[in-house]
Amino acid sequence: MLLPYLVALSGGLLLVGLIWGLAFSPPHHEQGNSYRIIYLHVPAASGAMMGYMAMGICGLVSLVWRMKMAEVAIKAIAPFGATLAAVALITGAIWGRPTWGTYWIWDARLTSMLILFFMYLGVMGLQNAIADPRQAGRAASLLSLVGIINVVIVRYSVDWWHSLHQGSSMSIFGAGGSQIHPSMLAPLLISMFGTYFLFAVAVLIRTRTEVLWRERRSRWVKEVLR
Incomplete structure (x- = not known):
């Protein structure tokens, strides 16, 4: 059974990544220590988008091939994905106050992430509001598939x-490489993989x-x- 090993692996990676990033990585040359919230914010936002993409793929499989396990997977993914989206929004607001001077602005990235959170809630709402599991699964599958459009909007x-939110600085495999110093990038990647x-x-637990x-x-x- 792989579950105990995954638990140990995720816990170990998160412990190392967060302690390294929050306590030992150097301060940012412009943002000082306030930037350290990225070690929570970026993994949560990345995980929330990854989770919805997975739901969209499961939605396609469910609608085209009528596989019950795809519907089960959507139901298993949605709560944790919504939690990560909420963490991303909250930590983003905390980061925004000292960085931008405000907790919230109707910026394209922030607004699309808020919509992503609501779409997670919408999928969960459909699953709980419709009594017939198969009908609920198909409705949630359709919303999951349509919601991929918003994930693309969040990403790009x-x-x-023109966005108040800074652009991506983690293009590790791009022509210019990552713009984050290795001493800051390493704990961030560890935290992301832990997430x-x-x-x-x-x-896996919810699916079972x-x-x-x-x-x-x-x-x-x-x-x-x-």
């Missing part, structure tokens, strides 16, 4: 419109729970729970 909003593995842990609940009257479930 700072390039398409991704934690996401995988949450999805949902499958057991849906098949609770089956003989194999009763044998497993003995």
Whole structure:
């Protein structure tokens, strides 16, 4: 069973990345120590977008091939994705106050991330509001698939419109490489991978729970729970 190893891996990476970034990485030459919130903000925002992209793919599989497990996966992903989107919005607001002089502005990146959070809530709302699991799954699949458009907007909003939010500085494989100093980039990447593995842990646990609940009257479930 891989779950215990994933738990240990995610916990270890997050512990190392956050302690390194928050306590030992050097201060930013312009933002001072306020920039350190990126070690929470960037992994949360990246994880939230990754999670919705995964839901969109599952939505396509569900609508085209009618696979029940794709609907289960969407239901498993949505709560943790919404949590990460909320963390990204909150930490972004905290970061924005000393950096931009305000907690919130209707900037393209901020607004599209807020819409992403609401779309997560919309998927969860559809799943809970519709009594028939299959109908609820199809409705959530459709919203998940449509919502990919907003994920693309979140990702490229700072390039398409004049934005208060700074542009991407993590193009590691681009022509110019990353604009973040290695002493700051290393803990950030570690925190991001820790977040991704934690996401995988949450999805696996919720998927297993949902499958057991849906098949609770089956003989194999009763044998497993003995």
